[in-house]
Amino acid sequence: MKICKVLKPLVSTNRIAGFGHKHLQVVQDGSAQLVAVDAVGSVPGDWVICVGSSAAREAAGSKEYPSDLTIVGIIDDWDPDAER
Amino acid sequence: MEINQVVGTLYCTERIEGLRHCSLQILKDRKGNLLVATDPVGVRPGNWVFTVSGSAGRLAMDDPKTMTDLAIGGIIDFWQPKQVAKPDSSSGDEQPTEQRDQAA
Numbered sequence: 673m674k675i676c677k678v679l680k681p682l683v684s685t686n687r688i689a690g691f692g693h694k695h696l697q698v699v700q701d702g703s704a705q706l707v708a709v710d711a712v713g714s715v716p717g718d719w720v721i722c723v724g725s726s727a728a729r730e731a732a733g734s735k736e737y738p739s740d741l742t743i744v745g746i747i748d749d750w751d752p753d754a755e756r
Numbered sequence: 757m758e759i760n761q762v763v764g765t766l767y768c769t770e771r772i773e774g775l776r777h778c779s780l781q782i783l784k785d786r787k788g789n790l791l792v793a794t795d796p797v798g799v800r801p802g803n804w805v806f807t808v809s810g811s812a813g814r815l816a817m818d819d820p821k822t823m824t825d826l827a828i829g830g831i832i833d834f835w836q837p838k839q840v841a842k843p844d845s846s847s848g849d850e851q852p853t854e855q856r857d858q859a860a
Binding site for chain 1: 757758759786796797806808809810811812813815816820827829830831832833834838
């Protein structure tokens with residue numbers, strides 16, 4: 673799973689029906705900007721955990737949900753620059 | 757799911773039965789590499805789209821038996837591509853690149 677930062681919502685009116693009404697968020701993973709389905713209701717600026725592959729589909733709703741990256745948790749507090 | 761830009765349509769008459777009659781689009785990703793994705797939405801060249809990869813890409817298609825690993829999920833209403841961060845840039849690159857160059 674990845675630790676990402678939520679940048680802003682992604683608005684896409686013309687999209688496939690499979691996504692239904694779920695919110696999409698633009699998240700930043702290092703220098704890459706990705707799009708994740710928001711299953712927990714995060715706001716821009718949050719540090720979140722994103723899950724990929726088939727787990728992303730179950731986390732987003734059902735086995736047939738067409739997502740390959742889903743936000744599954746909001747981290748309480750996270751310091752990106754602290755050395756682990 | 758990544759954000760890509762549509763370059764144009766890929767015409768491919770000789771194809772396996774699994775690809776059926778899907779329209780194939782050529783996409784350009786962040787680093788400039790070209791990808792091919794199946795298109796259930798109906799995009800035009802120049803559109804910024806987000807794509808679904810892996811087995812979820814098959815579910816994004818109308819017929820989940822379509823043999824694709826990358827499908828277009830939808831057209832982004834408004835997208836401002838930021839300049840590609842240089843590989844040696846620090847992790848947080850919110851500040852504009854010019855300002856960081858003087859500091860380096």
